[in-house]
Amino acid sequence: MDGRKLNVMKEYSNSEIKVKWDPKLCQHSGVCIKTLPKVYDLNKRPWINLENANSDEIKSQIGKCPSGALSFDDLN
Numbered sequence: 001m002d003g004r005k006l007n008v009m010k011e012y013s014n015s016e017i018k019v020k021w022d023p024k025l026c027q028h029s030g031v032c033i034k035t036l037p038k039v040y041d042l043n044k045r046p047w048i049n050l051e052n053a054n055s056d057e058i059k060s061q062i063g064k065c066p067s068g069a070l071s072f073d074d075l076n
């Protein structure tokens with residue numbers, strides 16, 4: 001398994017944004033997986049693959065995370 005077991009903040013970047021996922025806050029509601037399954041896939045490692053969507057799609061999805069576990073920083 002990955003950082004989800006270790007409760008360590010995970011970070012994933014493309015050329016425009018850095019996405020952060022905090023396992024301590026995640027409620028495992030699955031909203032991210034349902035909203036953007038091409039990016040969030042628990043069967044893959046890493047489970048977040050930013051290259052499968054554009055940054056606007058990812059930012060919009062992060063806004064729907066109910067717990068605040070997902071957040072992002074603009075890199076540019």
Ligand code: SF4
Pocket residue numbers: 021025026027028029030031032033064065066067068069070
């Ligand atoms: S939407 Fe947020 S709270 Fe729900 S599973 Fe994804 S990261 Fe966790």
